[in-house]
Amino acid sequence: MSHEVMEQAKPLSWRPVTQSSALSPVPSGARDAVLKFYFGPMDCGKSTLALQMNYNHARQGRRGLVLTKHDRSGGPQVTSRIGLGQDAVEVEDGLDLVRLVTSYDHVDYLICDEACFYSVEQIEQLADLVDEHGVDVYAFGLASDFRSVMFPAAQRLFELADEVCRLQVEVLCWCGRPGQLNARVVGGVMARTGEQVVIGDTDDSPVRYQVLCRRHHRSGRLDEGSPADRPGQLDEGSPADRPGQLDEGSPADRPGQLDEGSPADQPGRHDGVLAPAAQTAQ
Numbered sequence: 001m002s003h004e005v006m007e008q009a010k011p012l013s014w015r016p017v018t019q020s021s022a023l024s025p026v027p028s029g030a031r032d033a034v035l036k037f038y039f040g041p042m043d044c045g046k047s048t049l050a051l052q053m054n055y056n057h058a059r060q061g062r063r064g065l066v067l068t069k070h071d072r073s074g075g076p077q078v079t080s081r082i083g084l085g086q087d088a089v090e091v092e093d094g095l096d097l098v099r100l101v102t103s104y105d106h107v108d109y110l111i112c113d114e115a116c117f118y119s120v121e122q123i124e125q126l127a128d129l130v131d132e133h134g135v136d137v138y139a140f141g142l143a144s145d146f147r148s149v150m151f152p153a154a155q156r157l158f159e160l161a162d163e164v165c166r167l168q169v170e171v172l173c174w175c176g177r178p179g180q181l182n183a184r185v186v187g188g189v190m191a192r193t194g195e196q197v198v199i200g201d202t203d204d205s206p207v208r209y210q211v212l213c214r215r216h217h218r219s220g221r222l223d224e225g226s227p228a229d230r231p232g233q234l235d236e237g238s239p240a241d242r243p244g245q246l247d248e249g250s251p252a253d254r255p256g257q258l259d260e261g262s263p264a265d266q267p268g269r270h271d272g273v274l275a276p277a278a279q280t281a282q
């Protein structure tokens with residue numbers, strides 16, 4: 001273990017258990033270790049839950065490490081929009097997580113925020129830590145990017161985790177449906193191509209992210225007033241465009257009934273930053 005890694009690896013969480021706690025102390029190795037992945041769109045409370053879980057494990061006398069990569073704050077920390085924060089180990093490219101953890105005396109659990117940005121190799125190392133070292137791993141992150149394509153690390157977590165859990169704290173699309181996917185909005189237009197990783201927020205920056213339901217992520221409609229940005233997609237006038245207003249006759253209402261000719265009908269087809277949809281809405 002290099003000196004540099006040891007320097008990074010300070011944030012070991014542990015608190016003496018006190019009588020006033022409602023939570024019982026938990027002995028190390030009380031059960032099989034687990035790999036859990038909590039996912040959801042931006043702003044759905046992933047980092048908040050990560051910090052809460054760290055707090056609870058630590059106050060039950062367990063020793064944990066908090067890891068992150070590319071937190072919006074720019075520092076090696078986990079920050080939540082609700083105002084909580086905690087120093088963390090930055091998971092640099094090439095950091096060996098097994099070596100990191102085994103350089104400590106004893107670690108019961110890991111909190112891994114922004115796990116979607118880790119390498120696939122690092123996800124394998126997390127599984128090794130669970131299976132061979134009895135360390136509980138709680139990973140948090142986006143499942144998919146702005147194109148609705150899975151991050152490689154998230155995909156590996158879906159494949160390997162003992163449990164995956166979709167978080168939803170009523171982060172809604174503008175239409176009222178549950179927010180599921182993140183749009184990247186560049187100069188007011190939804191991007192369909194670009195770098196997979198661009199750190200940002202859901203504020204009103206020139207490059208920002210917006211949480212949408214699947215329907216409006218696919219059609220590219222960013223608000224009630226804007227028409228869809230893809231040919232053949234639903235627009236404001238369509239009865240199928242609001243929850244509870246589904247029109248049985250509309251081809252877009254049913255999985256498997258989509259019109260093959262429409263680019264938006266084919267998952268995985270992302271044809272560039274589309275023109276604002278005045279040109280394309282029906």
Ligand SMILES: Nc1ncnc2c1ncn2[C@@H]1O[C@H](COP(=O)(O)OP(=O)(O)O)[C@@H](O)[C@H]1O
Pocket residue numbers: 041042043044045046047048049079080081082083169171
């Ligand atoms: N002032 C506030 N009061 C209550 N909850 C808040 C406040 N600010 C933010 N939140 C909560 O924090 C959530 C975002 O949490 P955060 O952990 O930053 O999300 P994520 O890591 O998934 O992007 C929001 O959905 C909201 O529930």
Ligand SMILES: Cc1cn([C@H]2C[C@H](O)[C@@H](COP(=O)(O)O)O2)c(=O)[nH]c1=O
Pocket residue numbers: 041042043046047070071072141142144145146147182183184196197198199200201209
């Ligand atoms: C969709 C998407 C997001 N990102 C970045 C933007 C933010 O910095 C993080 C997500 O943070 P949060 O804790 O979930 O709010 O991911 C990205 O780089 N690429 C994308 O496609």
